[in-house]
Amino acid sequence: MDYGIIFKGIGGFYYVKFNDSIYECKARGKFKNQKITPLVGDYVRISIQDEDKKLGMIEEILERKTELLRPTVANVNQAIIVFSIKNPLPNIILLDKMLVLAEQSGLDIVICFNKADLDVDFDYEKYEAIYHRIGYPVLKTCALEGEGIDALSVYLQDKITVFSGPSGVGKSSLLNAVHEGFTLQTGEISEKIKRGKHTTRHSELMELKNGGIVVDTPGFTSLSMHEVAPEDLKEYFIEFRMQGESCRFDNCMHLNEPGCAVKEAVERHDISKDRYEAYLYILNEINELKRRQKKW
Ligand SMILES: Nc1nc2c(ncn2[C@@H]2O[C@H](COP(=O)(O)OP(=O)(O)OP(=O)(O)O)[C@@H](O)[C@H]2O)c(=O)[nH]1
Ligand SMILES: [Mg+2]
Ligand SMILES: [Zn+2]
Structure with a gap:
């Protein structure tokens, strides 16, 4: 393929994977004039400025198939919506809002309830009953003990998938469990309010062995519905x-x-x-x- 894909963007530099190497790229001025900002996930054509130093220039951005606002990632085709069964407890309205936004973006959707080890009251079945019945795949996982990780991996094959959900539910932990090579930082849950501490701060693409590409995203506590009529x-x-x-x-x-x-x-x-x-x-x-x- 003649095109690379932007894996990461930091301070005006874009890290583009092209021919199995990562090139540090700037974007041509014309994009700024056209008010186009390259996004993580964009397919781009680059010219190589320095092969040894792996420096390049973004010349063209291919038309985006999808464009997510939160996080701002292009060309995603699937969302894994992650909640934990406990610590923190699922906020079902927030889950329904996430489903609305993912449906609006035309993504494939998988709902994942993590921290299965904390499901002492068998709450998972209750959630599963509601969402499986209407057609969504629902998974029960434990990032710490490995339950459900193989099932999750199968959904990730050959797709670009965002992991989204509240802070502290275990998105980064799940990704670390899915792929041995990942060493994403994970954070403790605050003892007092049983919430996450917003450990993940930015979005970046990461490649899996099975051809899938995944995006870890920062957790959030609320979602604005202003884009929905x-x-x-x-x-x-x-x-x-x-x-x-x-x-x-x-x-x-x-x-x-x-x-x-x-x-x-x-x-x-x-x-x-x-x-x-x-x-x-x-x-x-x-x-x-x-x-x-x-x-x-
Ligand atoms: N008991 C239990 N704890 C888990 C599990 N998965 C993750 N955790 C713990 O939950 C805490 C938060 O995990 P993270 O992976 O940082 O959560 P996150 O969703 O990435 O959070 P943000 O990056 O803040 O959005 C850590 O202390 C993890 O060790 C699980 O399956 N069971
Ligand atoms: Mg995280
Ligand atoms: Zn009606």
């Missing part, structure tokens, strides 16, 4: 899609409209009440954001 939200709750076709009105928002097949499915327990309530909650949040924006 209220009328689109229902499309990103995948189990609503098929039911929604039977609603009396084409533009049914599944709120209080007569003949709403989604609400009927909730009554029959064919759609989980928790998911439906998450939909209402997130829709309300998006509408609030819109109202506040209008005021400015």
